[in-house]
Amino acid sequence: MKLDQLKLNIDEIPFKKSLSFLPLINMLKEEKKNGFNLQAESILRVIEGNTSLLKADFDIKEVGKFEKEIHALMSYFFTPTQYKNDIGVASSPFDDHNFYFTPNYLKVYGDENIEIEMVEQKKQDKCYMTFTMLMYAYLMILPKFYKFNLNMDYLFMYRMTDKLNGLVRYYKIEFNEKCVDVTHNGTIPVASEDDIREMINDPMNLDFWLKTIPLNNFTFRGFLTFRYVDVTQIEVISSLKSQLLEKSSILNNNNFNDLEQNIRSLLSLPNLNLGVLALAMSQGNVDNPADFWHGFVDPNKYKCDAYQGTIYEEAAKSGAPVLINDLAKRPNLKPLEQELLNLGIRNISIIPLHYEGELVGMMELGSPKAFDISFTKLRIIKDVIPVFSIAVKRTSDELRNRIEATIKEECTAIHPSVEWRFQQAAGNLLNKKELGETVQMEEIVFKEVHPLYGAIDVRHSxxxxxxxxxxxxxxxxxxxxxxxxxxxxxxxxxxxxxxxxxxxxxxxxxxxxxxxxxxxxxxxxxxxxxxxxxxxxxxxxxxxxxxxxxxxxxxxxxxxxxxKRRKDFEDSLGIINDCATAYIEKEQEKAQEMFPHYFEKYRTDGVEHNIYIGQSISEQKPFDRIYLKNLRLWQLIVSAELARKTESLKGSLPIDLDVTGLILVHSQPLAIRFRQDEKKFDVDGAYNIRYEIVKKRIDKAEIKGTNERLTQPGKLAIIFSQEGEMVEYQRYLEYLVAKGYFEDDIEHLQLEDLQGVYGLRAIRVTVKKGVEPKEALVVAKELKLND
Structure with missing residues (x-):
């Protein structure tokens, strides 16, 4: 439910509230009574005799009369150092009435050159302010009356942009409610832990919150203090990672400018320049295999050989960042280095970018001011360097693929399950051309599709x-x-x-x-x-x-x-791949009868296949999750039959080869996009890249605490990360064990962490030999997945 759809009356807060210093004063008296507390004693001495401060309801208009006393009271929350350095404020409960400010708060909010906005909620209308106050109210009520602690560390966050230099700072709000007394008049509303969890699961439905725990008879007396905690580094690094995982993060000029501005904010250097270029080492020299540059100097003016003997080659060969504090004082400058000086760059750092141990590019940080970039600044950005490497590698590969696509004489055939969407897009294109518009073919994207991945692989190929x-x-x-x-x-x-x-x-x-x-x-x-x-x-x-x-x-x-031996090996591998390909293609055609889905396979030292199923792929037939379950069961059966068929080939192969089987389970739907440059589908979006990363690395997965590879001949391994996935596949395997497809030896295993992939688990089962094969759809019906 959206905030502007709430039924509550946004003009009236359904509880009583008032400003009062009495909770703090009573707390100070208690501290003084229970032990020798110099701070409490000192504060109480300042306010001694001021009975007005002891009122249960203090008129905020009277704050100016007690400026000295209130400052003493607030020193309990803001030490002299915090008062001097922090951005802080104190206010009456649930009112936009601030009565105490740190100097930095006044400085920030009084500076017309600083734009302040709430992250993800730029429009701070009355409805949103009501939501804010109700949330804070429940944050205080739940632990006191229901013994339920609700952690909302990042409930509210502010972005402060310096209009003069574009630098951005991010602050989360830490509030202190120690000096708010919450009381209730009458019988406290009854709410179970399940009720409270249901509230938390639906945070925007405040009508439900107010119905479950009405606020009418609650009273809040005291005051709140707020501190703005700088989380710029965390937020900017997170933003950079998200940006870099987008496909056009480096090639697109606007996106690249955003990257540069984020790096400036992260390092607090408004004049910093960012450059990224794809480079590699070829026979000991710097090379540019991808023809992709976003660097400081003009690539048309300075070719690859101009980088030899420079700080770029030094960084490439050492594998570590090179930092030049003042380029003007560096002796024997090469022409390329002199060009950097001519461009106004005196302070420069060259950071090599590696992907899986291979040099893929360079990152440039430059400033017109000497000693601007220190080694401590480089430590700040170390966490985003691997993501820059991935972005450069991905961009380089994409550009290579585009070049290759232009010389291809044949394009990849479009799978029948998605042909309708291409016909639709082509029709739209022709219609627009008929109207005289200059257009390109629209992008083909299928959203919310469920992926299935499987592979058979020749062991130790x-x-x-x-x-x-x-x-x-x-x-x-x-x-x-x-x-x-x-x-x-x-x-x-x-x-x-x-x-x-x-x-x-x-x-x-x-x-x-x-x-x-x-x-x-x-x-x-x-x-x-x-x-x-x-x-x-x-x-x-x-x-x-x-x-x-x-x-x-x-x-x-x-x-x-x-x-001879090589031919025997290649012939053996070819026979296995031909057998697997023929079988899976035949079974896949039958599987289309369940529900239309996209299917692709490719040969390596084995055969891998990708399947995507979801409503967006079907033009007419409504999708139900039962079809996904059906296809998962089909994949298990096909994998078992592939293992049997390849095992039966051994006696007829020139070289006996062992084959392993693997399935990756991914519970979250994703999007696939047709890439015009490669004439193929690829997963779309930064989050979905992780799925592709996992696919590329799981074949080398080892069982935790051992050196044993997960994939073994005669066995099928199913890798997953969610508990629910394990339960679902456990059910399928128990049935298939009973039907004779697998031995009754289901293993539950934890896997060693892979590079960038953590927390994976697996089920492994032995394929039963010598069983008459059945069609996958028949077994699915026996399991009643078609009902």
């Missing part, structure tokens, strides 16, 4: 692939060695013996482990140093000719290398 490369290289080296041994036996030339020694050196090194560049080095050696001798050998002995013939017979005619 990278290790096996490396091993097959090693085996092929060793075989080719041994075949070459045999040729050279025959040549040496026929004619004992030292060069042949030296080449044999080098081959043995390569074989020994490869067997110990394959390093980057080893394969190319070996092949270059064979082609240039060994195979080049073969024409010279043709007039030699028969045994040498046989060795050369054997060498050529084992070499792939197209690749000109030994390609």
């Amino acid at each position: 990278s290790v096996i692939r490396n091993q097959t490369i090693q085996d092929d290289l060793v075989e080719q080296l041994q075949l070459a060695r045999k040729v050279l041994r025959e040549a040496y036996a026929d004619r004992k030339m030292p060069i042949y013996d030296q080449l044999i020694y080098k081959i043995d050196f390569f074989i020994d090194g490869i067997r110990k482990g394959l390093s980057s560049g080893d394969e190319m080095n070996v092949l270059n050696f064979i082609r240039h140093d060994v195979e080049s001798l073969f024409p010279h050998f043709k007039e030699n002995s028969d045994s040498l000719m046989l060795a050369i013939e054997e060498y050529h017979n084992n070499i792939d005619s197209e690749l000109n290398i030994v390609y």
Whole structure:
């Protein structure tokens, strides 16, 4: 319910209230009585004899007559240091009648160059003020009369903007109600803990609050004190993170200007300049792979090589921020560094941005004033540096993808479940063009869709692939060695013996482990140093000719290398992927009968699939959560059958490969947007990015407290973060265990934290072998999910 829809009378507060110093005075007397308290004694001495201050109802118009005494009373809440430094105020209960102010309060509210607004509530109308007072009233009533503490730390927050330099400060309001006596005349209204929790769950419905705990017979006497607590750092960092996770945070000039202004406010440097550029290290030099710049200098004037030997390359190679307090005093400036000075930048910091250990860009902080940016300022922004890295990486990838999309001859086919929306958008575009408007095709977004993600993956595929490369290289080296041994036996030339020694050196090194560049080095050696001798050998002995013939017979005619184990691996992987792809495509077509949903798959060292289901994807059929449950059960059954089918392939594969299964459960709906540059759908919005991050990292998840990988051959792992998800999948698995799809060994596991992903848990179950498969829809009907 909106505030302006409240039925309560906003012109009358339904309780009695009055200004009184008596609660504080009584508290001071009690403190003095119970122990030696110099402050209480000192304050009481100042107000001694002033009976007017002892009134239960003090007229606020009389405040000026007792300025000295009230200042003494307020020193209980505002020490001399707090009085000097804080923004504070005291007021009568639930009235906009302030009677005591700290100097900074008067300074801020008296400065016409400071704009003050309440965050998320710019329009402070009478209705909102009524809401404010009622909230404070209940904050005092609930703990005293119902033993229920209500914590609303950030109930109200103010934004103060300096109009002269644009810097913004954020303050939350801490109020102290110690000197308000709350009394009730008559029988206290009865309210259970459940009633109070229901009130809290519906905070805007104050009619319900007033009905549950009426305020008519409550009386509030005393005064309230308020302190403005600076939370700028927390709020600005939070705002920066939200901005950076938006797709256009860096490319869009307006958005980038907002980022720069937020950084200025965070560091309290109104003249600070922000720059961000995508860079990487290539063969030890600074490179710009994404052609994306938002930096200080003109990229058309200074190319990548201009950055070599500068503070930028120093930061890139060291991996740590470089801070130059005064660029004008730095000796031997490079042309690029001189250009920075010409642009008016004297104080500069270059901060390298890394994503998963890879340098993806640079962040520039510059000021025209020397020593403006200190190392303490850099510590303040350290928490947002990783988010800048993600934003740069994402932006760079998007730009690369756009470039690739322009040279693609084929576009991704549109899935039938969403074809209607593209037809609708195309129709709207044609209609507008007919009217002579210059328009682009509208964005295609499906909101409030539920994601399902699953994957089968070949276990240790990278290790096996490396091993097959090693085996092929060793075989080719041994075949070459045999040729050279025959040549040496026929004619004992030292060069042949030296080449044999080098081959043995390569074989020994490869067997110990394959390093980057080893394969190319070996092949270059064979082609240039060994195979080049073969024409010279043709007039030699028969045994040498046989060795050369054997060498050529084992070499792939197209690749000109030994390609046996690698081919076996790739063939085995291809068979598994073909089997999985064919099965999941066939079952997916049947699953569309449940409810139209978007489906996509892609091959890696296995097969992954994404499913999105929700009302926005269906043009006509109404969506019900039962369809989501049905699809989740279908995914479990399909995953079990995929495990069985891939296991049954083992005897026929050139290389036996183990396959693991994984499902990620995500309970919150999200939005997907069609990206024109890549002709594909992607999750939309900053919050939903976390879902994609989790997907990319869970395949390496380990069980908490062990080194054991969650995914194991013959088992299906279901990862989730919410308790309700576990309960739902526990129900499905118990049924499927009874039906013979899984063994009765359901494991509940906690997972080790991953980078940026915390608190994940999992259920793991063993797929039962040798069971006749059933169609997923039949099992769903047996579970009565279709009813």
